[in-house]
Amino acid sequence: MTAAPAKTQSSAPTTKAGKAADYLDQRTGIGVAVKEFARKVFPDHWSFMLGEIALYSFIVLILSGIFLTMFFVPSMGLTTYHGPVATMDGTQMSEAFASTLRLSFEVRGGLLMRQIHHWAALIFVAAMVVHMLRIFFTGAFRKPREINWVVGFLLLVLGLLAGFSGYSLPDDVLSGNGLRITDGVVKSIPIIGSYMSYMIFGGEFPGSDIIPRLFTVHVLIVPALILALVAVHLVLVVVHKHTQYPGGGRTDKNVVGFPLFPVYTAKAGGFFFVVFGVLALMGGTLSINNVWNYGPYDPSPVSAGAQPDWYMLFLEGSLRLMPGQTEYVIGGYTLSLNVLVPAAIIPGLLFVFLALYPFIESWVTKDTQPRSVLDRPRNVPTRTGLGVAFITAFVVLVLAGSNDLIATHFHMSINTITWVFRFAFFIAPVLAFWVTKRICLGLQRKDRELVLHGHEHGRIVRTEAGEYFEVHKPLNEQERWLRVNYEAHAPLALDEQPYHEDGTKNRKYRSAKLRSALSRFFYEDRIEPVTLAELEAAHHHEPHEIADGSDESRQQLS
Amino acid sequence: MSDSNLVSTSSDTEVATSEQFSDPGVPEHKLRLGDTDPKAAKRSERIVIALFGLSILGTIGMMAAYFGLPQDTSIAGVRIQNLTLGLGLGFALLGIGLGAIHWAKSLMSDHEVVEERHSVESSPEARAEAIQKLQDGVADAGVARRGVLKGAAISAVALFPLSFAVPLIGEIGADWNISKFRHTVWRRGVRLATDPTNRPIKASEVTIGSAYHVIPYAEDIDEEVRPGSHAWLDEKAKAIVLMVRMEPNELKEEDDRKDWSYEGIVAYSKVCTHVGCPVALYERQTHHLLCPCHQSTFDMADGAKVVFGPAKRPLPQLPITVDSEGYLVAQSDFTEPVGPSFWERLK
Structure with missing residues (x-):
């Protein structure tokens, strides 16, 4: 589409491409768009590819998904299987399961597409999560990008929903048990739980509606929402222009990088093919979800050691950790906190924290400037600590979701493992927060040390007076700029009084107090960047430096 | 390319400029080998061409596998097809991707470009005009x-x-009609049968220490809910039972349930009271029954009470006895709803 710049002046184009562009521009005005976007600058960094992986896996999901819909029958109607899978011959099963077998065994390339689709789904969610972590730890969610953070958060939720609805479609024993767990969780919802279960399954579990309903959710509703939100996500990236890592010449008011055409067209376009290619190799070489080994859904059998897809493990772990004593009967009504807390409240809290984090941080920082230069994670120790604490809580839940495999692989008592994780869920994030924050502060101190005193050089020099010292090599100006160009936010002062002068209560006081307390939590411990004056003072006191490793290091000694 | 006019905006504004470090500008551009050595550039070009060539070979290979491999629908045959088609597709795609990226990295210009970022917000005039237009509309x-x-x-x-x-x-x-949660197809006289072979079980054949996966015998239940019908799955989901036999003196029984077992044979709902998984792992030595989903553990010798895990309630017990022919039969339906808890369970 960028074959030739569209002409706006009256001079008639002569080349073929020129004529085509002229035809298009007279009907669409595309010239303006090409002029605007063809050489749009994008900064370069490997971590900016994480979101691309998510986007490209989504495209692969659509392509492989279209292939699968041509052969999959989303029906729970019963049929007796006769086909190449000998162990299933004569078995009664749903049309959904039978068509899954058919498209795996009798459609050439069908199994490949199924496996690519499943791997792409796992990578899609993983890439979104890692992309979100990158955004979090570098502070890329700050003004003006808070809304785009929320859009990305919604995309993650939709991604989980897409994965869950798709996983259940083959109607095999494992996915059926997943649905059964869903049913149990839904039933635990107070007051409306039983009716919610009827709503989802069109009556009692399993009924005959859930597969067609999930199919519609999986191939229409969720992908449509994802596509719409991806569009919003990318438009906002264009509106804001991409963030960039700190460094010489990079400010909040510019963007330093390479033009979209041709460099990023080639790099990003090529990267799509790489992602697709890797997924194709995975689909070709790594088998996944061999449903013919599990058999069609039957409410009775279940196998030990079954695991959901990785992004559902945290829910599974959360369910496993909760002690059962917390089911109560109140006035004759059953309140299953043993299910409700781990399946709804804990994930709810984790997700609300994620969704709201940019607003919380901006509230306690009172930073009103648009920020496009990314933070180095060490320079915002509390945020980095909170992020690592969040990951730790998530990982504990994921591991708890595999506690049976840990028990069998490492010959440990499952009860002990469960108890360890029950405590770890509360203790490990706090420890992780504290350790991470200390590491960040330590790294900041190291940066100060480097700026003030330079690199260690390994060369010991003796002066005429017999004094020994190690020669340090000062940082070059790029190295120094990276380490001094950040802002160490100070806690907000509490500027409201509990009572007005006339003795009435100040309604703003409580929120101001909370704000100042949170702000202290965020910014009380901080390392200020080195100032020029400090650097000069350090030089004055310590002349133990060499410029560029020259031999002459004995400078004037006071 | 270094642009020394750029000034940092992120330091505090109160500090005078002379006391601040100044932005050294974009780092100096380093030339690549290919920028100075035409031979290296030529080599990069050949690598790119080779990668695109690899892609073409991948596509050809995929086509060859699609048309050439024998029609073999055994698991091994499908695996071979899957492997060759996947490798072909993978190389077809990777060749293009790696070729394009290598082209961009080694041959296209790598001079960094600086572009101004404009404020996202509309200008005050535009805002005023927008508000005016809305007011006009109203x-x-x-x-x-x-x-x-x-x-x-x-x-x-x-x-x-x-x-x-x-x-x-x-x-x-x-x-x-959520009252269906309360009922299963078990009722007085329905024989206990093996799952999935549906063979009625005689008490005499159940040895001590054995565990049976049990369903209601098809011929004893209504025709429209028998195996093979769709309604059967809904009913089976509630009616599955795990039956074990132990020494009668090992069995701890509540007084009102003394006649619910038969000579040490007890039958309990197999649907976990946590979130409904089939509870299937029976440990003969300890009489413990473990749910493989979330590890709720029930003591089959002691009223299927919970000894560990996230479930709260014991598994509901199916009262059983034997009929005149010696077959194990239910005395009634379960006396409480089976499976996970729900709000109005006890109402």
Whole structure:
């Protein structure tokens, strides 16, 4: 589409491409768009590819998904299987399961597409999560990008929903048990739980509606929402222009990088093919979800050691950790906190924290400037600590979701493992927060040390007076700029009084107090960047430096 | 490319400029080998061509596998097809991707470009104009003067979704008769049969220490819910039972349940009281029954009480006895709803 710049002046184009562009521009005005976007600058960094992986896996999901819909029958109607899978011959099963077998065994390339689709789904969610972590730890969610953070958060939720609805479609024993767990969780919802279960399954579990309903959710509703939100996500990236890592010449008011055409067209376009290619190799070489080994859904059998897809493990772990004593009967009504807390409240809290984090941080920082230069994670120790604490809580839940495999692989008592994780869920994030924050502060101190005193050089020099010292090599100006160009936010002062002068209560006081307390939590411990004056003072006191490793290091000694 | 005019904006504004470090500008551009050595550039070009060539070979290989491999639908045959098709597709795609990226990295210009970032917000004039236009629109519509009309419009728009939502909600839960949770197909005289072979079980064949996966015997239940019908899955989901036999003196039984077992044979619902997984792992030595989903552990010798894990309630017990021919039969349905808890379970 960028074959030739569209002409706006009256001079008639002569080349073929020129004529085509002229035809298009007279009907669409595309010239303006090409002029605007063809050489749009994008900064370069490997971590900016994480979101691309998510986007490209989504495209692969659509392509492989279209292939699968041509052969999959989303029906729970019963049929007796006769086909190449000998162990299933004569078995009664749903049309959904039978068509899954058919498209795996009798459609050439069908199994490949199924496996690519499943791997792409796992990578899609993983890439979104890692992309979100990158955004979090570098502070890329700050003004003006808070809304785009929320859009990305919604995309993650939709991604989980897409994965869950798709996983259940083959109607095999494992996915059926997943649905059964869903049913149990839904039933635990107070007051409306039983009716919610009827709503989802069109009556009692399993009924005959859930597969067609999930199919519609999986191939229409969720992908449509994802596509719409991806569009919003990318438009906002264009509106804001991409963030960039700190460094010489990079400010909040510019963007330093390479033009979209041709460099990023080639790099990003090529990267799509790489992602697709890797997924194709995975689909070709790594088998996944061999449903013919599990058999069609039957409410009775279940196998030990079954695991959901990785992004559902945290829910599974959360369910496993909760002690059962917390089911109560109140006035004759059953309140299953043993299910409700781990399946709804804990994930709810984790997700609300994620969704709201940019607003919380901006509230306690009172930073009103648009920020496009990314933070180095060490320079915002509390945020980095909170992020690592969040990951730790998530990982504990994921591991708890595999506690049976840990028990069998490492010959440990499952009860002990469960108890360890029950405590770890509360203790490990706090420890992780504290350790991470200390590491960040330590790294900041190291940066100060480097700026003030330079690199260690390994060369010991003796002066005429017999004094020994190690020669340090000062940082070059790029190295120094990276380490001094950040802002160490100070806690907000509490500027409201509990009572007005006339003795009435100040309604703003409580929120101001909370704000100042949170702000202290965020910014009380901080390392200020080195100032020029400090650097000069350090030089004055310590002349133990060499410029560029020259031999002459004995400078004037006071 | 270094742009020394750029000044940092992120330091505090109070500090005088002379006391700040100054932005050294974009680092100096380093030339690549290919920028100075035409031979290296030529080599990169050949690598790119080779990668695109690899892609073409991949596509050809995929086509060859698609048309050439024998029609073999055994698991091994399908695996071979899958492997060759996947490798072909993978190389076809990777060749293009790696070729394009290598081209961009080694041959296209790598001079960094600086572009100004403009503020996202609209200018004050644009804002004022936008607000003015909205106000003009409101004035044109005359909403402020026509209160009743406004109310009518809002009411109509607020109400109309009901005509979409009510039928949807009305129909989506079928008959909404949630009392079905309370009943299973077990009733007096229904024989206990093996799952899935559906063979009635005689008490005499159940040895001590053995565990049986049990379903209601097909011929003893209504025709429309027998195996093979669709309703059977719904019923089976509630009716599955795990039956074990132990020494009668190992069995701890509540007084009112003494006659629910038969010579050390006890039958309990197999649907976990946590979230409904089939509880299937029986440990003969300890009489413990473990749910493989979330590890709720029930003591089959002691009323299937929970000894570990996230479940709270014991598994519901199916009262059993033997009929005149010696077959194990149910005395009644379960006396409480099976499976996970729900709000009105005890109502």
